[in-house]
Amino acid sequence: MDTAPMPQANANPRTVRPDVIVVGAGIAGVTTAYLLQREGRRVLLLDDGAPGDGETGRTTAHLSDVLDDRFTEMERIHSEGGARLARQSHCTAIDTIERLAREENIACDFVRIEGWLMLAPGQDPASLDREREAAFRAGHVGVDKFDHPPAPVSHPGPCLRFPAQATFHPLKYLAGLVRAFQARGGDLATGVHVTGVGQDADKAWVTFGDTTVEAGAVVVATNSPISDLFAIHTKQAPYRTYAIAARVDKGAVPNALYWDTLDPYHYVRLQPMADHDLLIVGGEDHKTGEARDMDERWARLEEWTRVHFPMAGAVEHRWSGQVLEPFDGLAFIGHDAGRGERVFIATGDSGMGMTHGTIAGLLITDLVLGRENPWAMLYDPTRQMTSSLGEYLRENLDVARRYLDLVKPGEVKDEAQIRPGEGAVMRRGAQPVAVYRDEQGQVHRRSAVCTHLKCVVHWNPGEKTWDCPCHGSRFAVDGTVLNGPASAPLPAVDGGDTHGRHAAE
Numbered sequence: 480m481d482t483a484p485m486p487q488a489n490a491n492p493r494t495v496r497p498d499v500i501v502v503g504a505g506i507a508g509v510t511t512a513y514l515l516q517r518e519g520r521r522v523l524l525l526d527d528g529a530p531g532d533g534e535t536g537r538t539t540a541h542l543s544d545v546l547d548d549r550f551t552e553m554e555r556i557h558s559e560g561g562a563r564l565a566r567q568s569h570c571t572a573i574d575t576i577e578r579l580a581r582e583e584n585i586a587c588d589f590v591r592i593e594g595w596l597m598l599a600p601g602q603d604p605a606s607l608d609r610e611r612e613a614a615f616r617a618g619h620v621g622v623d624k625f626d627h628p629p630a631p632v633s634h635p636g637p638c639l640r641f642p643a644q645a646t647f648h649p650l651k652y653l654a655g656l657v658r659a660f661q662a663r664g665g666d667l668a669t670g671v672h673v674t675g676v677g678q679d680a681d682k683a684w685v686t687f688g689d690t691t692v693e694a695g696a697v698v699v700a701t702n703s704p705i706s707d708l709f710a711i712h713t714k715q716a717p718y719r720t721y722a723i724a725a726r727v728d729k730g731a732v733p734n735a736l737y738w739d740t741l742d743p744y745h746y747v748r749l750q751p752m753a754d755h756d757l758l759i760v761g762g763e764d765h766k767t768g769e770a771r772d773m774d775e776r777w778a779r780l781e782e783w784t785r786v787h788f789p790m791a792g793a794v795e796h797r798w799s800g801q802v803l804e805p806f807d808g809l810a811f812i813g814h815d816a817g818r819g820e821r822v823f824i825a826t827g828d829s830g831m832g833m834t835h836g837t838i839a840g841l842l843i844t845d846l847v848l849g850r851e852n853p854w855a856m857l858y859d860p861t862r863q864m865t866s867s868l869g870e871y872l873r874e875n876l877d878v879a880r881r882y883l884d885l886v887k888p889g890e891v892k893d894e895a896q897i898r899p900g901e902g903a904v905m906r907r908g909a910q911p912v913a914v915y916r917d918e919q920g921q922v923h924r925r926s927a928v929c930t931h932l933k934c935v936v937h938w939n940p941g942e943k944t945w946d947c948p949c950h951g952s953r954f955a956v957d958g959t960v961l962n963g964p965a966s967a968p969l970p971a972v973d974g975g976d977t978h979g980r981h982a983a984e
């Protein structure tokens with residue numbers, strides 16, 4: 480796919496005493512930094528990679544105010560008023576992206592389109608009627624029911640059509656917003672791996688390497704917070720989701736968002752290219768660290784695509800991303816209760832990261848500036864999971880069970896059994912070791928104990944990473960952190976990197 484050149488960053492922060500430090504340059508962090516800079520605050524934006532290098536660069540970028548946990552479910556959990564407020568916040572997020580793209584002249588392919596929710600085969604058609612009524616109560620007055628989606632989409636069942644949804648190119652938008660942030664005096668520094676966040680009575684601070692930078696407030700927008708080490712991670716669970724992009728002729732598929740009612744559901748949008756379109760199809764989600772059949776998942780996605788979109792041509796790209804699922808369907812945005820009033824977090828994208836990230840920018844800007852915001856309680860990170868108690872207990876029991884991995888036998892007994900390009904957890908006495916053999920035969924051994932809260936990592940053959948099933952930390956084969964909440968790498972053990980014999984040699 481085409482990408483967007485990111486503006487240059489500084490190797491080191493220039494701002495000596497910023498008003499606000501934002502950690503994480505994805506959609507939530509960049510939007511927050513831009514809006515606060517626009518309000519006259521001096522903002523320092525930090526990331527260990529380039530803007531959009533994390534999950535924002537992997538999103539399929541649906542811009543929707545149709546909550547993917549369903550309005551009926553949102554009403555049950557958050558009340559009718561809560562569901563209405565949630566829809567309104569996502570609607571405002573889409574409007575904000577459209578407005579900022581216009582005001583800052585960002586060419587990001589933003590377009591308003593319809594959304595089609597397709598009832599999966601065998602499900603009760605009356606559930607669509609109930610969803611339509613709940614959507615109406617949440618303020619979606621233009622939703623209509625149809626017997627099928629627009630031709631030539633091949634789906635036999637009834638659908639709901641939602642007006643005023645949208646798509647855009649997230650990296651083009653992010654690059655434009657970063658440029659506008661810098662043009663207004665904002666300071667972006669990349670290659671900065673923040674390892675500590677905290678606050679004293681009159682200031683907040685972050686540390687990286689031997690450096691500490693102080694500010695009036697710190698916003699942690701690292702997808703999974705590196706500041707809150709425990710509480711927030713008991714209220715959400717990490718999932719992997721899969722996507723493919725297939726070539727289609729321009730105009731062959733009506734430009735709209737499509738998704739179905741399966742669990743996990745399929746989701747579809749178009750990305751315009753110079754002389755064709757790409758049909759981007761996602762789905763096949765599973766809990767992080769709990770599957771090794773990535774090729775089969777991509778194959779099933781392609782199969783589903785060819786049934787519903789028979790005009791789809793060759794699959795040109797495939798990838799996966801991480802979704803943090805809050806047990807009550809809404810992101811956590813606000814004060815980090817464990818750190819104090821000067822530290823803020825944004826997490827729990829719930830598969831709606833582009834709108835939740837933009838809501839984070841709007842809401843945290845108001846909180847930092849001491850302004851009231853009608854969404855503050857809805858997204859409060861300290862809220863209780865009383866209406867989602869079953870889910871809360873189930874997921875946390877699952878995490879507790881994961882600690883049994885610490886005493887389980889290894890997946891292989893001899894590292895010679897590990898083929899080039901593959902990894903497995905072995906045991907060396909009491910210690911689980913993550914062993915990866917690269918294509919050149921070099922063997923890389925790291926501790927398999929996650930540096931967050933000590934679960935055992937699992938091999939992800941699709942991404943060639945070590946993934947933690949407990950709270951979603953992910954590590955490269957050399958131990959480097961790819962996803963928080965862990966911030967320390969997996970240490971080298973047992974000789975680290977050496978050439979090792981493979982059984983076929």
Ligand code: FES
Pocket residue numbers: 929930931932933934947948949950951952963964965
């Ligand atoms: Fe929490 Fe690994 S992410 S223990």
